[in-house]
Amino acid sequence: MLSIEELYKSYGSVTALNGLSFHVNPGELFGFVGSNGAGKTTAMRIILGVLAADSGRVTWQGQPLDHDIRRDIGYMPEERGLYPRMKVGEQLIYLARLHGLSADEAADAMERWTEKLDIAHRRDDLVQTLSLGNQQRVQLAAALVSDPTIMVLDEPFSGLDPVAVDVMSDVLREKTREGVPVIFSSHQLSLVENLCDRVGIISEGAMVTVGEIDELRQTDQPEYEIVTDAGSTASFEHLGLATALQEQRGERVLRRLVAPRPDFDEQQILKSALAHGPVYEFYRRRPHLEELFRGVVTTQSKETR
Template identity: 45%
Template sequence: MLRLRGITKSYGDLRVLDDVSFDVRPGRLTGFVGGNGAGKTTTMRIALGLLSKDAGTVTLDDAEVSAADRRRFGYMPEERGLYPKMKVLEHIVYLARLHGFSKADAAVDARALLERLGLGERLSDNVETLSLGNQQRAQIAAALVHHPEVLILDEPFSGLDPLAVDVVAGVLQERAAQGAAVLFSSHQLDVVERLCDDLVIIAAGTIRAAGARDDLRARYSSRRFELVSAGDAAWLRDEPGVEVIAFDGGYAVFDADSDETAQRVLRRAVGQGDVASFAPQHPTLAQIFKEVIQ
């Protein structure tokens, strides 16, 4: 497990990270979200050893991360860093060889990965001739080709169309299923919410929320419920402690001032007729994000 504890970083009088602490667990996808300038890239570069920290620790499996450990990392920066004149397959094979793969193994793994990422027809193209989206896929291949145990990806979905997002998401899920610890940042909150197991929200250099996605959704849930029934739910408007948010015949969304109120509504709904469903509504990641950064 990659663990950050008490990470602090300042530039002169400007503190850009303040006591940043969170975990990136093996076999799980951790989404790292925050606005521009929140500290995501700085945090990731410190974890990778590309940037010094003023205080705090970065450990892997309870030991301080060493230079040798970082060879087990895969990193995709937000800025593209491939050699534009190299052919796509040649480039990824070259990177695998730098990590100690034999020429034959590097070629097999690089080809399979590029094909999985949808670049099978571009293997002999120079990197500079690829579209921006395909350059992004090649950059992801560069981070993955050596089968890293820890993956740190800065905006991996930037510039990708929806189909490409699904392809890349599938590849990251496969790597997590194989045991990799995956940390990725993204401004596409809907993708993060759909893909990640854990969430870390940062604002102004401080962690505002961190934990399992479903735990955070439960933690920030209000008492908002959805009722679907066979009868007319207009009676909800007269229930004490209830604020109706949406209403259409037997369908209603409402806020209750207590759990007891919600249970009273459910009992009355059952008495009025068949209840198809009655369930709490959990907030979206976008709603949680807005709440915790205020």
């Protein structure tokens, strides 16, 4: 397990990390999300040893991260860390050799990952001649050629088209199946929601909520959406429900209802609606990660003012 414990980091009067703590399990895809300046990149650089924390520690399998362990981390920075005037294949071999692979191992790794990431035909091209999306694929290949035991990726999906996103997602899932913990940051919250096993939301240098997607989407006041005829006279106030949204959809109307407690009997809603006409849709609505993010970050900002 990769464990981040009580990290503090300040730059003069600016606090970048304020007691940040979380962990990433082996074989887990962990989404690390937060606003710009929340502390994500600082935390990643401390994990890598590029920055030193003022206090706190980072451990892998219970042991402090030393040079040998960090050598096995596959890192993908947000700002591309590639040599623009070096050929793709030569660059990947060079980086693999820096991680301790033999010449043959480095060449094999380069061939494998350029094939898998669909850039094998660009091995002899200079990085600067590639599109931004292909440069991003090369950057991921650079993080993979050393066969890392931990992966830390800062905005890996930035600038990718949907096909490239699918390719990169498949690669990350493959690594987690091998038991590699993968932590990545992203502002594409729908992608994080669909891809990750767990998510942590950081705000102002501290982790404000963390958990599995389904766990985070649970609410104390369940919401339901029901679609009936626009002329339906169904009312739900007597059930203690509040109407959060009412939207006309042609000859039908959508209502979003908020229940007063977690154990509310949703069948009461359906029964009341059917007594006044047909019901075309009825389901429990769970907030998406984007809504959770806005709510958590907004609340945190108000509390720290």
